[in-house]
Amino acid sequence: MGTFEEGLWARLVQEQRADQVVLSPRPRRRGARPVVLSAGAAVAAATLAVVLGLSVTASTPPAYALALNSDGSVTVTIHDLTTAIPALNAKFAQMGIDETVIPVQAGCSTPGLIAYPGATMSETLTLTPGRNYLAPGDEGVLAAEQLPNGKVALTVGAQMPPLPSCFSNVPATSFPPRNSPGS
Amino acid sequence: MAPGNAPSGIPHLSGMSASTAGTAIRPRRASSPLDFGAVYRDNFDAVAGFFARRCVEPQVVADLTSQTFVEAVASAHTFAGRGSPRAWLLAIARFTYAQHCAECADGRQMVNRLGGRLVLGDDEIEDLAGRIDAQRDGRMLLERAARLPEGDRSALELVHLAGLTPTEAARALGVSPGALRVRLFRARTRLRKAGTDGNL
Numbered sequence: 001m002g003t004f005e006e007g008l009w010a011r012l013v014q015e016q017r018a019d020q021v022v023l024s025p026r027p028r029r030r031g032a033r034p035v036v037l038s039a040g041a042a043v044a045a046a047t048l049a050v051v052l053g054l055s056v057t058a059s060t061p062p063a064y065a066l067a068l069n070s071d072g073s074v075t076v077t078i079h080d081l082t083t084a085i086p087a088l089n090a091k092f093a094q095m096g097i098d099e100t101v102i103p104v105q106a107g108c109s110t111p112g113l114i115a116y117p118g119a120t121m122s123e124t125l126t127l128t129p130g131r132n133y134l135a136p137g138d139e140g141v142l143a144a145e146q147l148p149n150g151k152v153a154l155t156v157g158a159q160m161p162p163l164p165s166c167f168s169n170v171p172a173t174s175f176p177p178r179n180s181p182g183s
Numbered sequence: 184m185a186p187g188n189a190p191s192g193i194p195h196l197s198g199m200s201a202s203t204a205g206t207a208i209r210p211r212r213a214s215s216p217l218d219f220g221a222v223y224r225d226n227f228d229a230v231a232g233f234f235a236r237r238c239v240e241p242q243v244v245a246d247l248t249s250q251t252f253v254e255a256v257a258s259a260h261t262f263a264g265r266g267s268p269r270a271w272l273l274a275i276a277r278f279t280y281a282q283h284c285a286e287c288a289d290g291r292q293m294v295n296r297l298g299g300r301l302v303l304g305d306d307e308i309e310d311l312a313g314r315i316d317a318q319r320d321g322r323m324l325l326e327r328a329a330r331l332p333e334g335d336r337s338a339l340e341l342v343h344l345a346g347l348t349p350t351e352a353a354r355a356l357g358v359s360p361g362a363l364r365v366r367l368f369r370a371r372t373r374l375r376k377a378g379t380d381g382n383l
Contacts, residue, residue, distance in 0.1 A: 069357060
């Protein structure tokens, strides 16, 4: 090993216990019957992912999951709307992702988020960080809505600042054509 | 951050491979549990080289390389065995660099998770300076390729500089092998037309 290589490894061992880490490949399921994956498992299976943020406690499921995909995009899943939003927005800020998660709430005075054409509410959302798909002056927004089945649905859109603290669950009017978020 | 001033002339990258990029060991495809220490040794040059092609300050290369491996340790449980460890680490490196650029643009200071900025010894600085110098050709190639679409440029770098196979590069970029080959062909053609292919 070179000098810096040795020094960094020593630090990783001392402070991160890197010498005890093992990368375990997922067992292959040859000939196995397809199974229905949970939303979280589907995210993991569909992407070569680096999980960058999990709000985890010992006894409760994570409030959200944030995974970095091999193409640079990120996949977001929210399990607990109330606790996930501040933590996820903080994580976005830490990662330099210019997106803000805003809850959809009945009775909110702000009209519903105008989503991108073709964008639908889904329980997992994948987007490419970067603002090249935003019109000048807009900020990237993810609207998160608690569904009756307990799941949280997400959609992506844009909003002129200042950003509201919530969106109404009443659909807004149609959205002028823009480039897609994935561009 | 701007790369260092590129010397004049066309870089000669004929035959540039993992070995000339400072990575003599072929990336390993995971088929059984991998010791992280072995993964570190096999891929350190590739990760450090990734940053040495972009940054000319040894301290920055050290911090970003460190950050990448710290993130890899924290995310080790998510390594699914698809693709090579190198492709996985370079995906983390790409994101680490993007995050670093965003922080620079915002005027924020990167906080290294090994406790602030690494304090480097003179021998470590000298070692890193050597690595940065060794990536001069790669840095020049990236500068010449700056006008290419990001996807074409990434394909070029992962295959010709980072030592990934086209299949691994395709997986790392989330595209099909066929699409990767198209990107490579397009990138080489454009550089050749511009006279800056460096004999790729």
